[in-house]
Amino acid sequence: MAAAATLTKIRFEKATPAIGARVQGVALDETATPEIVQALREGLHEHGVLFFELGEGVEEAQQRNFARLFGELEPVYGFSTEQQEAQAKRGSGGLIDADFQPLKEYRTAQWHTDGTPFERPPQAAILTAVEPPELGGGTMWASMYAAYEDLSSHFQNLLDGLQVLHGTMRTPFVRERAQSIHPAVIRDPVTGRKALYVNSVYSERFLDMSESESDALMRFLFEHVKSPEFHVALTWRPGTTAVWEERVTQHRAIDAFTGKRKLRRITIKGDKPSA
Structure with missing residues (x-):
């Protein structure tokens, strides 16, 4: 009965007919019971991207603990770049800072899914707002x-x-x-x-x-892929977290914003995509 009661509090509210859901009833330091893990992972595959409001001041360790609800974490995501190495030296690995990674230059303002040049691209990714823009600078998924x-x-x-x-x-x-x-x-x-x-x-x-x-x-x-009927958009606020299934979605940043734009990313290990 306790497990059933826990699951009934988790609600998926569809954001658009095609993609996305806002999730209610999940706390930042949620205990990873098998029932909760199954519900969240099935919801992720069904809706493509899930949106959570976890409160302001989410620390990296808290985000990583939350991310484990969706799978095994990748130690480091993806490609080596000069900016990523500079961030690692400053102790800010995993932080996507538009001051160091301009959205157009790094092609994050184009529709894509992460890591497809790898044999085993990430299964999912998690972004948490650290310092969201004052205006604009959201993210879209398809x-x-x-x-x-x-x-x-x-x-x-x-x-x-x-x-x-x-x-x-x-x-x-x-x-x-x-x-x-x-x-x-x-x-x-x-x-x-x-x-x-x-x-x-x-x-x-x-x-x-x-x-x-x-x-x-x-x-x-x-x-x-640019057809708006396939899309959902998110405006970043402090504590906003998005989790998306990389294989069944694409995403892009909106390169029009004022102020800073700092988001922290964690990726989930994946296997080889198959038909």
Whole structure:
């Protein structure tokens, strides 16, 4: 009865018809019971991105403890850059500071999903507002379930089974080059739904196609993802935390804001995406 009572207090309030939910009834230092973990992880796969208001002054250790509700933490995320190394020396690793990582220069203001040049991209990511902008500077997410399902059956049949080369060709700020091949369409293991797995920052080309065919199809899909019907937007406030499932969403920052913009990121280890 105690477990059932705990679960009844967790509420998922849909943010849009296609993506996102605001979560009520979860505390910052929530005890990781199996029932709570299952409810949150299933909710994440269903809604794509979850929004929490955890209160002001969330410390890094508290955020990391909260993040463990969603999986095993990655010690360090992703690519080595000069700015990341400078932050690590200052003891601010994991902090996304727009003063050191300009949104346009680092392509975070373009639709993307993290780490697809890796064989095992992150499964999920968590951002907590440390010093949110005075005005603007929010983050948007797009449902790749909805993006796939909105395509005609002809396009779905074309994409099913195609493979895509992902790499760091468009990210000159990355010090180490990386490439990996993933399906153009993947299937989420929890919901069973198919999701488009092509993004404008890291997807370089379709395999077994001519360059002109691949470029035309890529351009179409990059524009398709911009459809507002697939989107949800978040305005950052102190203590706001967003958790998103990397495989079934894309995200982008809004590069129009006043004041500082500091967010702390943690990522969850993932496996190889599969169709």
